[in-house]
Amino acid sequence: MSVTIKVLKDGPYRVEGEVSLMDHEGNPIAVPGPRFSLCRCGASSKKPFCDKTHTTIGFRGAEEARKEFDATQT
Numbered sequence: 001m002s003v004t005i006k007v008l009k010d011g012p013y014r015v016e017g018e019v020s021l022m023d024h025e026g027n028p029i030a031v032p033g034p035r036f037s038l039c040r041c042g043a044s045s046k047k048p049f050c051d052k053t054h055t056t057i058g059f060r061g062a063e064e065a066r067k068e069f070d071a072t073q074t
Helices: 062-072
Strands: 004-007 013-016 035-038
Touching: none
Parallel strands: none
Antiparallel strands: 004 013, 013 035
16 A cells, blocks of 8 residues: 655645545544545645645745745845
8 A cells, every 4th residue: 555645835735545534533534535635724624635725825835934934034
């Protein structure tokens, strides 16, 4: 069973492969298929899954936010 999780720039975590997903209490969460995206911005109305809200709220991934912060520190 091989799983790949890719961090998309200023977007969600893209999951590919067969996985089990559980909530904080250990209850199973049905996944939509072998490929799906997990919310990283925290604003999705379909959490834990991405609904593309990140594109409308100007979400910046930590790596991009860090670059911007570092650029202002001179």
